[in-house]
Amino acid sequence: MMPRFAPYLLLLLVCLPAGAQSTQKPVLHGRHWMAITGKPLAATAGALTFQKGGNAVDAACAMVAATCTMWDVLSWGGETQALIYNPHTGKVIGINALGVAPTGATPEFYQSKNMAFPPAYGPLAAVTPGTPGGLLTMLAEYGTLSLQEVLAPAMQLADGYPIEAQTANAIERGKDQIKEWPYSKTVFLPHLGEEREAPEAGEIFKQADLRATLQKLVDAEQQALKKGKSRKEAIYAAYDRFYKGDIAKEIARSTQEQGGLITTKDLANWQVKIEEPMMTTYKGIDVYKLSQWTQGPVLLQTLNILENFDLKGMGYNSAQYIHTVYQAMNLAFADRDFYYGDPAFAPEEPMQGLLSKAYAKERAQLIDPDRNDPKIGPGDPYPFEDKQNPYADILKERGQAMLQTPLPSGIDAPFLDGFLRGTTSVEAADAEGWVVSITPSGGWIPACIAGKTGVGLSQRMQSFDLDAKQNPFNVLEPGKRPRVTLTPSLALKDGKPFLSFAVQGGDTQDQNLLQCFLNVVEFGMNVQEAVEAANFNSYQMHSSFDDHPIKPGGLTLHDSTPFWIRKELREKGYQLDYDDRTSGPINAIYFDREHNSFWGGSSNHGEDYGIGW
Incomplete structure (x- = not known):
């Protein structure tokens, strides 16, 4: 039975400053190697191989x-x-x-x-x-x-x-x-x-x-x-x-x-x-993601947008922080839903424009600090490549349709099942310097x-999409790869590994990984604190599964979120629901250059497990 004071303890933990947060699982430490994945026996397979x-x-x-x-x-x-x-x-x-x-x-x-x-x-x-x-x-x-x-x-x-x-x-x-x-x-x-x-x-x-x-x-x-x-x-x-x-x-x-x-x-x-993967720089850290056949560039786009805000000054998981990050993610995901696809097939995706800092600054200016925008759509990155958008008519038509479409309500179980559909992740590193991040x-x-x-x-x-009006870059063709949600991550600092991280969870993957990264970089959490920390999820993008539904304004918060933050977010126009686990299992390795060792983090959600030596 849960003690009577447990809910208040959880609330206290969420509000504690970075560095004071306790964790349900210990940090993994290693000097020679680190192996983390979705099953204890599979982590053992990694250890045996080392x-x-x-x-x-x-x-x-x-x-x-x-x-x-x-x-x-x-x-x-x-x-x-x-x-x-x-x-x-x-x-x-x-x-x-x-x-x-x-x-x-x-x-x-x-x-x-x-x-x-x-x-x-x-x-x-x-x-x-x-x-x-x-x-x-x-x-x-x-x-x-x-x-x-x-x-x-x-x-x-x-x-x-x-x-x-x-x-x-x-x-x-x-x-x-x-x-x-x-x-x-x-x-x-x-x-x-x-x-x-x-x-x-x-x-x-x-x-x-x-x-x-x-x-x-x-x-x-x-x-x-x-x-x-x-x-x-x-x-x-x-x-x-x-x-x-x-x-x-x-x-x-x-x-x-x-x-x-x-x-x-x-x-x-x-x-x-x-x-060659794609990369952006955030506060001196080079963040790498796979290209537009995955959703990986979403995280890079979102970091570019968030550079224009003082996230640390807002405070970890404050109402304004959650709102700002939510809006930035939605802007990037709206671009994902329209512009990402297999680069081996025409048309060519405008990735240079999408990942430009100038385009991110333009998108950042669309964020209303007081209200969610449930009708946000794709931007136009083509001018940032000195080109004209060949799909301007489709975008105009989509924008008009969105204005006339009533907003869906409620976040039901079937919707969440599709949106959060799982996979696994694999993280490995060794003393020679090899680092591997995989999302199979x-x-x-x-x-x-x-x-x-x-x-x-x-x-x-x-x-896949079957209609170019949904996404002209991801229309089904024989021999073509669909645009997937799978998205491992690697970050380097001063040219050396800084953080290797991945997660399961369908369209929430880059949302969860973004917040894990910010937990470390902005709020100074260690890697285990970062993977366990209370997360939030937006559903204001099209699911990549089933019939590709969308829930604008839908926001999942951790159960322990204080009532005053819930109230502020409702006033900003969000439809809230709550869970005691607000991300897929995140696995990560932090590289301690000062002591030449590894810090491993394996989420307290699911069966993910790590072994270090």
């Missing part, structure tokens, strides 16, 4: 493999996004391992099925698998161990591990949908016909088909090594077996059998991209499994 002599990339790959195998709201058929700091070059590298729309996936195809967007689940929700390619590419290019060594923990998990309650109960809740797909039913429902058909918490969950697939990848590597191939060449032999060999054939065959579109040509033609996702439960591979297919097609 103990084998691997670097942070090896450990990160082992953690991705483990989380996929444990269905930590993702699987092997999903997508992987990563930022890697290379200490030998001093550069941050972007890894784009997002799958693409398959052959036949067109707006007309889905519209012929009376769909406003591609579906949220099933084979028609699937882009091509990206995570295996991303893992293998990172390992080949920047790791040190063999694939056999890195996949060993995941293979042991596939042989059978005691399933945790969170995943087991998610399977039970989703069992009606799981039964629609024959291969999923076989894997997920070992007690078919009984009252509880999913595994029980603690039951040994075995995945023989997935174990065989992972063995095929290791066999391809080992055979290549026996033929005299280099370590890198041998890992890419495993890559080829997945995307061009017998595994690819089974994925394509079984996906089509279940009503999907993926072909062997789609798999063979897809490639991981190693990219896709193929979450209930997942459609591709035949006898044990691989759960992605559900990322739902993030």
Whole structure:
């Protein structure tokens, strides 16, 4: 039973100045390495890999493999996004391992099925698998161990591990949908016909088909090594077996059998991209995000806008602070909803304009200090590139439609479920200087499994638009990547790693990461305080899931928010609701240059876990 004074204690903690805040979990300290991710067993996989002599990339790959195998709201058929700091070059590298729309996936195809967007689940929700390619590419290019060594923990998990309650109960809740797909039913429902058909918490969950697939990848590597191939060449032999060999054939065959579109040509033609990420500077700190095929530049845009305000002077989570940050986020998210998409496809996104400091200053001037603006729309970044906006007519039409559209009310459970849809995150660092931040996702439960591979297919097609009036840069085309919410983060100070951070939680990810970053930079919190601190969420942007709903003025606050702050925010026009957990689980590593050590933070929300040494 909660003591009578507990609510007042929580209130006190929220109002305490930075540095005095207590935490529910301790800071992790490490000198040699740090491994943090979404499951305790997966963090252990990272630790085991470090103990084998691997670097942070090896450990990160082992953690991705483990989380996929444990269905930590993702699987092997999903997508992987990563930022890697290379200490030998001093550069941050972007890894784009997002799958693409398959052959036949067109707006007309889905519209012929009376769909406003591609579906949220099933084979028609699937882009091509990206995570295996991303893992293998990172390992080949920047790791040190063999694939056999890195996949060993995941293979042991596939042989059978005691399933945790969170995943087991998610399977039970989703069992009606799981039964629609024959291969999923076989894997997920070992007690078919009984009252509880999913595994029980603690039951040994075995995945023989997935174990065989992972063995095929290791066999391809080992055979290549026996033929005299280099370590890198041998890992890419495993890559080829997945995307061009017998595994690819089974994925394509079984996906089509279940009503999907993926072909062997789609798999063979897809490639991981190693990219230069985007960056802005905030108070002397260089903040890196992946480019506009993710929502990552939203955080950069928002920081540019917030440079024009005295956030520290407003006070942590004061009504004026919450209002100002909320408005700045909404301005950036309005641009995301209209201008972000796959840069490999025309039209070209106006990212130079969107990320310019001058454009941010113009957008900042739109913020009314006294009222929320529920009708805020995309800006016009083209003049900041000395160009004319080719979509001015669409923007004008959208603006007029917004003025005439009544505001939705209420933040109900189905809306939140879509908006907050989870994934996992992986953070790793080592004494040599390698740093890795990853937000893998896709193929979450209930997942459609591709035949006898044990691989759960992605559900990322739902993030596409089918109408250019919604977003001309993100309209579905075969071979195109959808604009995703997945968004790892890295920050450097004086050219050296300062903070590595990522979170799960759909469209709230960059909202939560922005506040975590500001907690450290503006309010002096240590990394564990920053990831646990009370957060707030806006829903004044289109969800990237389901039918892409929006709730202008919707604001979730922490339960402990004082009544006078609630009152001020209502007076500014917000529709408030409350929760005791106001972000997805944030994982982060802070780099202590003074003492040459790591500080790890792992959220007190969910099953995320870290180990340092």
